[in-house]
Amino acid sequence: MRKTTTIISSFAIHILLLISSIPFSSSQPNEKNSTTDLIDQICKKTPFYDLCSSILNSTPPTPKPDLKTVALVMVNNILSNATDTLNFIEALIKKTSDREMEQALAFCAESYIPVVKYTLPQAADAISQNRFGFAGYCVSDAVKEVNSCNKKFSGVLLSPLGDRNGIVQKLVDVASAIIKQLLKG
Ligand SMILES: *[C@@H]1O[C@H](CO)[C@@H](O)[C@H](O)[C@H]1NC(C)=O
Numbered sequence: 001m002r003k004t005t006t007i008i009s010s011f012a013i014h015i016l017l018l019i020s021s022i023p024f025s026s027s028q029p030n031e032k033n034s035t036t037d038l039i040d041q042i043c044k045k046t047p048f049y050d051l052c053s054s055i056l057n058s059t060p061p062t063p064k065p066d067l068k069t070v071a072l073v074m075v076n077n078i079l080s081n082a083t084d085t086l087n088f089i090e091a092l093i094k095k096t097s098d099r100e101m102e103q104a105l106a107f108c109a110e111s112y113i114p115v116v117k118y119t120l121p122q123a124a125d126a127i128s129q130n131r132f133g134f135a136g137y138c139v140s141d142a143v144k145e146v147n148s149c150n151k152k153f154s155g156v157l158l159s160p161l162g163d164r165n166g167i168v169q170k171l172v173d174v175a176s177a178i179i180k181q182l183l184k185g
């Protein structure tokens with residue numbers, strides 16, 4: 001009986017020691033993972049955590065990124081994604097023989113061209129120059145254009161764009177959430 005009590009209490013002491021050592025080890029800042037931690041914190045405040053962290057972790061901004069650099073990485077990612085979609089649309093226009101499809105795709109190209117040429121590059125410039133309010137405006141303007149392209153395919157016409165518009169919309173939502181954090185900061 002006495003023996004079991006001793007074993008139990010020594011076990012309890014070990015647990016106590018273990019627990020009390022945890023705050024000490026985690027209070028030491030780790031250089032290696034501070035970037036991951038920052039990306040994690042930023043992405044948790046966006047509507048698509050997985051998308052956000054997969055982009056930011058595969059394109060690590062700089063050794064010591066801040067919110068502004070992260071916002072720029074996101075906007076540039078949308079720009080390359082949207083540029084790719086525009087190229088895809090233009091290639092489809094050349095291939096299609098369906099009149100209605102041709103018109104819908106032409107409408108989409110018209111929507112994407114200003115986004116790729118002006119709106120997103122302006123958003124990136126605005127972020128670099130600390131004009132975060134304007135950056136937010138540009139980014140929400142981009143999503144309006146993408147939405148209007150998407151609407152062309154809501155009827156009988158099956159979208160040949162797959163989920164490309166949807167991806168750009170999600171990327172824009174993530175960028176907007178990051179820009180909102182910049183506006184608060
Ligand atoms: C970063 O390092 C600290 C201290 O070692 C640790 O407590 C924390 O869990 C680590 N975070 C990540 C995301 O690995």
Ligand SMILES: *[C@@H]1O[C@H](CO)[C@@H](O)[C@H](O)[C@H]1NC(C)=O
Pocket residue numbers: 051080081084167
């Ligand atoms: C666009 O974004 C999606 C989702 O992150 C990704 O799978 C795709 O490869 C991207 N395309 C380009 C050209 O960046």
